[in-house]
Amino acid sequence: MQRQPAPHTFWASLSNPFAVGFMLTLGGLAAFVLGLAIESLSQVLAYISIALFAALGLDPVVRRLERARIGRARGIVIVYAGFAVLVAAVLWLIVPAMLTQETAFLHDLPGTIASFRHGEFYEWLRDAFGSGVDTALSEAENLAGDPVRLADLGGGVAHLAVTIGTGLSGAVIVLVLSLYFLASLPAIKAAFTRLMPARSRPTASRMLAQIADSIGSYLGGMVVLAFFNAVVVFLLYLFLGLPFPVLMAVIAFAVTLVPLVGSVVFWVFGGVVALLSGPVAALVFAVVYLIYMQIEAYVLTPRVMNRAVAVPGALVVIGALVGGTLLGILGALVAIPVTASVLLIVQQLVIPRQDAKV
Numbered sequence: 380m381q382r383q384p385a386p387h388t389f390w391a392s393l394s395n396p397f398a399v400g401f402m403l404t405l406g407g408l409a410a411f412v413l414g415l416a417i418e419s420l421s422q423v424l425a426y427i428s429i430a431l432f433a434a435l436g437l438d439p440v441v442r443r444l445e446r447a448r449i450g451r452a453r454g455i456v457i458v459y460a461g462f463a464v465l466v467a468a469v470l471w472l473i474v475p476a477m478l479t480q481e482t483a484f485l486h487d488l489p490g491t492i493a494s495f496r497h498g499e500f501y502e503w504l505r506d507a508f509g510s511g512v513d514t515a516l517s518e519a520e521n522l523a524g525d526p527v528r529l530a531d532l533g534g535g536v537a538h539l540a541v542t543i544g545t546g547l548s549g550a551v552i553v554l555v556l557s558l559y560f561l562a563s564l565p566a567i568k569a570a571f572t573r574l575m576p577a578r579s580r581p582t583a584s585r586m587l588a589q590i591a592d593s594i595g596s597y598l599g600g601m602v603v604l605a606f607f608n609a610v611v612v613f614l615l616y617l618f619l620g621l622p623f624p625v626l627m628a629v630i631a632f633a634v635t636l637v638p639l640v641g642s643v644v645f646w647v648f649g650g651v652v653a654l655l656s657g658p659v660a661a662l663v664f665a666v667v668y669l670i671y672m673q674i675e676a677y678v679l680t681p682r683v684m685n686r687a688v689a690v691p692g693a694l695v696v697i698g699a700l701v702g703g704t705l706l707g708i709l710g711a712l713v714a715i716p717v718t719a720s721v722l723l724i725v726q727q728l729v730i731p732r733q734d735a736k737v
Contacts, residue, residue: 422549426549426552426553426556427556428713429553429557429713430552430553430554430556430557430560431556431557431560432594432598432713432716433553433557433560433598434557434560434561434564435564435591435594435595435598435716436594436595436598436599436602437458437462437557437561437595438561438564438591438595439592439595439596439599440454440458441454441455441458441561444457444458451562451565452562455558455561455562458561459558564591568584568587568588568591571583571587572584572587582728586723586724586727586728589723589727590720590723590724593716593719593720593723594716594719594720597715597716597719598716600680600683601636602636603683604635604675604679604680604683605631605632605633605635605636605641606632607675607679608631608632608635608642608645608671608675609628609629609631609632609635610628611631611668611671612624612627612628612631612645612649612668613625613627613628613631615664615667615668616628616653616664619653619656619660619663619664620656620660621652621653621656621660621664622652622655622656623652627649627652630645630648631645631649634648642672642675643672646665646668646669646672649664649668650664650665650668653665694718694722697718698714698715698717698718701714702714702715702717
């Protein structure tokens with residue numbers, strides 16, 4: 380009887396060390412080149428991700444217009460026109476006041492620090508923490524009184540101009556990409572579904588619809604919650620007589636777009652700014668805003684996010700940290716919808732398959 384040759388296995392390939400070394404080296408070089416390419420395209424990938432999530436966030440509004448017998452193309456024009464009007468109105472109402480308050484903040488900062496130095500709370504801090512408090516406050520006074528040094532903190536005027544230009548160009552790119560994504564979203568879903576095997580296409584189509592609805596509801600809900608935060612901060616600063624209520628409201632809106640972590644960060648930041656006006660005002664702000672954070676967590680968020688996938692708090696923090704490390708603040712914004720999508724896939728596909736096994 381003729382002897383059959385032994386089948387080729389991974390362990391048999393180890394007998395040729397040159398081939399193994401060559402393949403390992405080639406794989407390492409390929410991984411290195413791929414990493415460099417991804418790093419070079421990180422900004423572009425960030426723009427694409429933000430535009431895609433913006434399109435998913437606006438898609439529920441467009442579909443509501445479609446249910447009202449308005450064509451998708453016309454609905455997209457209406458949504459973007461309404462968004463442009465809203466942005467223009469916000470800029471017209473807020474930006475002049477914000478610039479005025481920012482100028483006043485920089486102008487009054489040395490006097491504010493000097494008055495804080497003569498307060499009883501400063502005396503308590505110096506007695507409790509030693510001369511380091513006096514050194515830090517003196518450095519802050521010197522910095523606030525020197526506009527050149529203050530501008531150098533951001534890299535100078537030229538660096539600031541480049542940053543503003545980059546931000547504006549990025550906003551235009553995201554706007555155009557989101558328009559294309561929103562217009563072709565049904566075609567994108569259909570094309571992605573056709574990549575699946577025929578037997579899996581109904582399930583894939585249903586999952587895509589659920590993920591899109593969940594992400595859209597989540598992003599819309601985060602904007603609503605950030606708006607509530609901004610209103611609460613504006614009213615608190617206004618009624619407590621704290622400086623720069625409009626500026627702080629705009630900062631609150633931007634910071635609290637980051638879920639869970641954003642409210643805590645602004646609670647600390649807003650309390651520090653309020654502390655410049657006095658310990659009593661800062662304490663009242665900290666207590667009232669902390670109460671609002673509890674109301675937001677247990678009352679507003681469940682009602683606003685009723686259609687989104689509920690993500691555990693630990694996963695929210697982990698997702699925000701990972702996204703922020705990879706792509707900065709923008710990564711922290713898109714990381715939570717990605718986490719929600721993965722969690723939905725696990726709940727709808729992985730867990731039922733495991734439950735079916737005996």
